[in-house]
Amino acid sequence: MSSTPAPRHVLVTGSSRGIGRAIAAAFIAAGDRVTVHGRTPESAARAMAELGAAGAIGADVTEGAALEGAIGNAVEANGPVEILVNNAGGASTGPLSRLDVDQLRRMMALNLEPVLTATKAVVPAMKAAGTGRIVTVASTAGLKGYAYVGAYTAAKHAVVGLTKALALELAGSGITVNAVCPGYSDTDLIGDSLEKLAAKTGRAREDLLGDFTKVNPLGRLIEPQEVADCVLWLAGRHAGAMTGQAIAVAGGEI
Incomplete structure (x- = not known):
């Protein structure tokens, strides 16, 4: 007789809306204990109440110490994080004429640095347990170029590169590290x-x-649930051979 798997503690950053919210909802539906995260405690608490999550943390992800502290609070409330979704x-x-180093740094601070901060916060406990799943929601902009989003594209390429490097470093530890790259959603x-x-152009x-x-x-936008399903599979117990991947959920665009 097979036993029911124990619920896992899942932390999803940026889960008060959009793709992150869909991912959190998918894990909750699967029976896992989910900590949702929002930029403010209020937005996180609202998402927790609406989704029926196990916990909520609020922090500006561009402030490393605040994010670390919030993750510590999540661990104290619900135990070690077994699945981390960096969303x-x-x-x-803007065009090249308006692209400067400050914008590039802002995009790195928002899209890349929190991935490193959150990953470093949860990996020690994952190593001790001999298992863990880290999935980062990147973008097709991490796999190809798009005009007028140079800083964002550079940051998402860096996210994919970090994913591949960490996957190799953690190989054999029981921890897998992957990225999911949605198209326009x-x-x-x-x-x-x-x-x-x-409003700006007057176009319909x-x-x-x-x-x-x-x-x-496919001629359409990607549904958040389609991204969530991919993340859920990568976090599954039978996806242990999947690591270092950047999977496009983009209707054949890549």
Whole structure:
């Protein structure tokens, strides 16, 4: 007779909305203990209540000490983190003429540095347990170039590179390290971008949406649940041979 697997403690950064929220919901539906994270304690607490999560932490991920402290609180409340999903991040846009080192640093601080901070915070306990899963939500911008998002693209390429390096370093420890790279996804981030572009250019929202979907051979945006399903599989007990991968969830774009 097979026994029911014990719930695992899952921490998902940037899980108060969008793809991160879908990922948190998927793990909760699978029976795991999920700690959700938001930029503020209030946004995290709201997500916890709405999703039925086991815990909530709030921290600005660009502040390393605050993120470390918040993860420590999550461990104190729900035990060692067994699955870490690095989802927090964001993009900035603009042509080369407006791209400067400060913007590049901001994108690295938001998209790359928190991955390292959170990973270092949870790896010692994973090593001690002899098992662990680390999945980072990167982007197709980590696998190819996009015009007008140079700093964001550079940061996501760095995320993929860090993923591959850490996977090799941790190989044999029982810890796998992978990245999931969504294409343009149906989230409020894209929705907000469309509204701003429509106001700025005077173009119809539907026409602007076509600019995003035309790069996807399926001709549509990626659903957050499709990304969540990939993360859930990579975190599964039978995905132990999957490490150092950057999997595109992009409808054939890559």
